[in-house]
Amino acid sequence: MELYQKTAANLSLMLQKKEVSSVEVVQSFLDRIELVEPHVKAFITHTPLIALETASAVDKKRLLGEDLHPLAGVPIAIKDNLCTAGLRTTCASRILENFIPPYDATVVEAIKRAGMPLLGKTNMDEFAMGSSTENSAFFSTANPWNLDKVPGGSSGGSAAAVSTGMAPLALGSDTGGSIRQPASFCGLIGLRPTYGRVSRYGLIAFASSLDQIGPLSLTAHDSALLMDVVAGYDPLDSTSLPEAVPDYAAGLEGEIKKLRVGVIKQNLADGFNPEVKAAVLKLVALLGANGAEIDEISLPLADYGLGAYYLIAPSEASSNLGRYDGVRYGYNAGGDNIEVMFSRTRGEGFGPEVKRRIIIGTYALSAGYYDAYYLQAMKVRTLIRRDYEAAFKKFDLLVGATTPTPAFNIGEKADDPLQMYLSDICNINDALAGVPSLSVPSGIDSCGLPLGMQMTAPPSREGLLLKIAGFLEQKRDPFPLRPRVKLSEGGEL
Amino acid sequence: MAVDFGKEVDHVARLARLTLEPEEKERMTGQLSDILDTARRIQELDTGGVEPTSHVLDLPVVLREDETRPSLPLNRVLQNAPRRQKNFFRVPSIISNVQAEK
Numbered sequence A: 001m002e003l004y005q006k007t008a009a010n011l012s013l014m015l016q017k018k019e020v021s022s023v024e025v026v027q028s029f030l031d032r033i034e035l036v037e038p039h040v041k042a043f044i045t046h047t048p049l050i051a052l053e054t055a056s057a058v059d060k061k062r063l064l065g066e067d068l069h070p071l072a073g074v075p076i077a078i079k080d081n082l083c084t085a086g087l088r089t090t091c092a093s094r095i096l097e098n099f100i101p102p103y104d105a106t107v108v109e110a111i112k113r114a115g116m117p118l119l120g121k122t123n124m125d126e127f128a129m130g131s132s133t134e135n136s137a138f139f140s141t142a143n144p145w146n147l148d149k150v151p152g153g154s155s156g157g158s159a160a161a162v163s164t165g166m167a168p169l170a171l172g173s174d175t176g177g178s179i180r181q182p183a184s185f186c187g188l189i190g191l192r193p194t195y196g197r198v199s200r201y202g203l204i205a206f207a208s209s210l211d212q213i214g215p216l217s218l219t220a221h222d223s224a225l226l227m228d229v230v231a232g233y234d235p236l237d238s239t240s241l242p243e244a245v246p247d248y249a250a251g252l253e254g255e256i257k258k259l260r261v262g263v264i265k266q267n268l269a270d271g272f273n274p275e276v277k278a279a280v281l282k283l284v285a286l287l288g289a290n291g292a293e294i295d296e297i298s299l300p301l302a303d304y305g306l307g308a309y310y311l312i313a314p315s316e317a318s319s320n321l322g323r324y325d326g327v328r329y330g331y332n333a334g335g336d337n338i339e340v341m342f343s344r345t346r347g348e349g350f351g352p353e354v355k356r357r358i359i360i361g362t363y364a365l366s367a368g369y370y371d372a373y374y375l376q377a378m379k380v381r382t383l384i385r386r387d388y389e390a391a392f393k394k395f396d397l398l399v400g401a402t403t404p405t406p407a408f409n410i411g412e413k414a415d416d417p418l419q420m421y422l423s424d425i426c427n428i429n430d431a432l433a434g435v436p437s438l439s440v441p442s443g444i445d446s447c448g449l450p451l452g453m454q455m456t457a458p459p460s461r462e463g464l465l466l467k468i469a470g471f472l473e474q475k476r477d478p479f480p481l482r483p484r485v486k487l488s489e490g491g492e493l
Numbered sequence B: 001m002a003v004d005f006g007k008e009v010d011h012v013a014r015l016a017r018l019t020l021e022p023e024e025k026e027r028m029t030g031q032l033s034d035i036l037d038t039a040r041r042i043q044e045l046d047t048g049g050v051e052p053t054s055h056v057l058d059l060p061v062v063l064r065e066d067e068t069r070p071s072l073p074l075n076r077v078l079q080n081a082p083r084r085q086k087n088f089f090r091v092p093s094i095i096s097n098v099q100a101e102k
Helices: A008-016 A022-040 A048-063 A106-114 A156-163 A180-186 A220-230 A274-289 A302-323 A338-349 A352-365 A371-394 A417-422 A428-433 A462-475 B005-015 B022-044 B074-078
Strands: A043-046 A076-079 A118-122 A169-174 A189-192 A212-217 A260-264 A293-297 A397-401 A437-444 A450-456
Touching (some): A008 A022, A008 A220, A076 A106, A156 A180, A156 A212, A169 A189, A169 A220, A180 A189, A189 A220, A189 A462, A220 A462, A260 A274, A260 A371, A274 A293, A274 A450, A293 A371, A302 A352, A352 A371, A352 B022, A371 A428
Parallel strands (some): A076 A118, A076 A169, A260 A397
Antiparallel strands (some): A437 A450
16 A cells, blocks of 8 residues: 555554654655546645645654654645745636745644644645635546536645545635535545634634634544544634634544434435435434434425525625725726726626625615615524524434435536535534534445435534544445546556 | 526625626526525524524633734745735725815
């Protein structure tokens, strides 16, 4: 087995036992990137020199016997909406094409402190708005399981990078499904933590009341290790949770207490792909066979989540993206008066989906519509949260499909935004409620595409999600976690 | 009730300071009507007496002492400015002809 095929947990052990150096590990991923990246295109910016430099520094410290973080020397890829000091951060947008952040995001600082070599910045839908990574202003990313399919989005580059062994770990961000949906489409673990669990400082804002950063990885253990690096209170993020954070990796050990599992009816709806549903029910049965109490639950407000989300998220986006005016940073289209400059800069700098959402959001917030749209959506959000509070009185865990279908074709939904939005239908309500939510691989369909099950826990219980995901990994019928990347010209990687 | 969004787009684009090309506007109008038709379904719900969500986890408002703290040095604040003059962001005239009238 090549180094790039190993899990982060494995690499961490090998490094700690000095069976391998971090430079060797990083070189294995760089070689893999050279081979696979031309076909998958997961990265906007590659940082091989930074990665090797960090790796070599870690190796030196290890030789000197210094105390190192368990993930020291284990490389990572991060989504290109996380600010990296001195390193271009584009948000996959023309408007930030040449933006060099003057500071690091808190999570980036944490990664550096842990000694994790950065392999690059991954592709995404522009400003994290999308579900296929086709909205990147630069290029689309392919699904490694079938290069004609989308990898999901908006963290599609992060998902594709981990899936192909171009990185053992990645960070993404999830506003309404952007970690979980690509994780499902690429056969990975993807965790959206509790709102406030991971600092948003230095994450380029899309919808601030919904944005959360989280891990994508091959296994639950790997995501737990990465959560141990990035989770925790940050005074620089005023919405950060002022709570102690458990040791997620240590929390994977031990018995699972008797679980009450609620199967969300709306997330296994009639129109869903039958193979998606069958795979979820198989994992649910496995939980049942191991002592969990299973029951069905209907979230009465579930069907209103999409409407509320597509008012709240664009409203916040229209406000957040007001800062791109060509003055302090980013693209500037010129113009001899200020209003022309603002409008032209934004008209030329933003892509179609971003413009669509700015228009929806500006409309929903504008005079005469605010009460009927934005305010009503925020009240509906309260009702949705109450749905969850009631559900968690009866259940420890809610489950359903992560997505209604497996990965769809590149181009299939590109001209139909509403259909694109519907691919996040199972992910949105958890985001509105602020609760942690994780996608775990549930199988491979008859076309060879990965499927996922979404599990949701009460606030601050992401540890339970990781633990159950780890349990399922051990107990489920085995299936391949990584694809052979089949090239259109023949051959596979 | 379907809203004719075409009439609104010009006004809203102006509010958002966003230039839209004619074909862009046309394509967007149909798509936005569809999206808003879906979003508008939330208006069916009775939300009388329901507080809007301001923070999902009901955290108290976080305040800090009003003290100066270290911040970014000026050259790094200005390093990404597309147009810069000395220690300023340079912009086109905002209030026209003020100088001339004086």
